[in-house]
Amino acid sequence: MITLMNSSEKEISYTTTNTYSTLNSLNANTKTVWIVFHGIGYLSRYFIRLFESLNKDDNYFIAPQAPSKYYKGNDYRRVGSSWLTKENTKTDTQNVLRYIDAILDTENIPVDTKLVVLGYSQGVSIASRWISSRKIRPDAFVIISGGFPNELSKEDFYFLSETTKVTHIIGEKDPYFEIAKVEAEKVRVKHILPQIKFRTHTGGHELNLKTLENIF
Numbered sequence: 001m002i003t004l005m006n007s008s009e010k011e012i013s014y015t016t017t018n019t020y021s022t023l024n025s026l027n028a029n030t031k032t033v034w035i036v037f038h039g040i041g042y043l044s045r046y047f048i049r050l051f052e053s054l055n056k057d058d059n060y061f062i063a064p065q066a067p068s069k070y071y072k073g074n075d076y077r078r079v080g081s082s083w084l085t086k087e088n089t090k091t092d093t094q095n096v097l098r099y100i101d102a103i104l105d106t107e108n109i110p111v112d113t114k115l116v117v118l119g120y121s122q123g124v125s126i127a128s129r130w131i132s133s134r135k136i137r138p139d140a141f142v143i144i145s146g147g148f149p150n151e152l153s154k155e156d157f158y159f160l161s162e163t164t165k166v167t168h169i170i171g172e173k174d175p176y177f178e179i180a181k182v183e184a185e186k187v188r189v190k191h192i193l194p195q196i197k198f199r200t201h202t203g204g205h206e207l208n209l210k211t212l213e214n215i216f
Contacts, residue, residue, distance in 0.1 A: 011091070016067075020103050021045045023052065023061035031058040032114040032139075033107075035100075038063060039121025039146070041072060041080035047120075050207050062107060064100055064126075083126050093129060100130050114216065118142040120207050125149050132156040140165040140215045141193075145174055145205050148185065154192045166196040169211045171203040 021044040026033070038047035044063035051061050066081035084092050109115065117138040119127030124146025131141060132152055137160060160166075168189060170177060190196055201208040 016095075018067055018099055019044070019065050021048045021063040021065065022107075023048045023063075024056045024059060026060040026107065026109070029057055030060045030110070030113055032060070032116060033109050034059060034061045034116045034118060035127075036061055036063050037083075037117075037119045037123025037127045038066065038081075039123050040066075040082050042066075043079060043081055050209070053209060054212075060113075062103065064103055066122075067096065067099070083122050096126060097130055097133055100126075101134070114139040116140045116142060116215070118144065119146055120144045121146045121205065128152060131160075135159045137161065138164065140167065142167050142169065142212065142215060143189075144169045144207055144211075145171065145176070148189050148192070152192065157193060160193070160195075162195055164195060165216055166193045167199060167211075167215050168196055169199045169201070169208070171206060171208070172200050173202070173204045176205055 024030075034051070036048065036051065038044055044065040048061055048063040051059070066083040068082045068085075069079055070082070072078040072080045083096060115136075115138040117127050117131055117136065117140070119125070119142070121144070124143050125148075127141070128143070128149055129152070130136065131138065141164065143166070168186070170182060186198060199211050201211050
């Protein structure tokens with residue numbers, strides 16, 4: 001409990017409900033399950049449409065929905081969402097991780113399918129924290145146009161196999177990343193995830209499906 005003058009900020013636990021989106025069907029023919037974490041400003045039902053061109057028989061997509069919604073623009077018509085902010089980050093992170101756990105319990109992913117965890121932009125922070133905290137062992141981990149959480153270290157990913165394919169993707173014209181900072185980040189992430197491979201595309205801050213080819 002934080003006390004400021006005569007006011008107090010208290011904490012309470014309660015049960016909440018959230019949505020998530022899926023694409024295609026999970027069945028005996030499914031080869032790969034993708035858990036894809038959108039960036040700030042997206043809703044999961046729109047983000048998941050970016051994957052519609054990939055083989056529908058082989059791939060099943062699960063897109064969790066960031067819990068915090070807000071209106072985008074001054075016309076108050078379009079709605080976006082955000083995973084975390086600097087306010088109450090630790091508690092909000094645990095809430096989000098428990099929500100993702102509930103999705104996986106519900107989906108009951110077959111053990112004989114490949115698993116890809118993909119984080120785009122702000123979704124990188126959620127994807128990486130979920131993998132590290134829950135000791136998830138995906139066949140591939142894809143980081144796209146997002147920063148890796150500062151608190152994570154090599155020890156947080158000791159359980160990953162050397163055969164886990166880790167791919168870092170960024171656009172050459174991404175306005176959110178300066179070249180010097182990108183190179184420094186590559187060095188840091190390479191130390192944490194030695195098996196990581198780096199890819200670029202000629203665009204900006206976007207998800208480029210061509211860069212997802214041959215990620216295994």
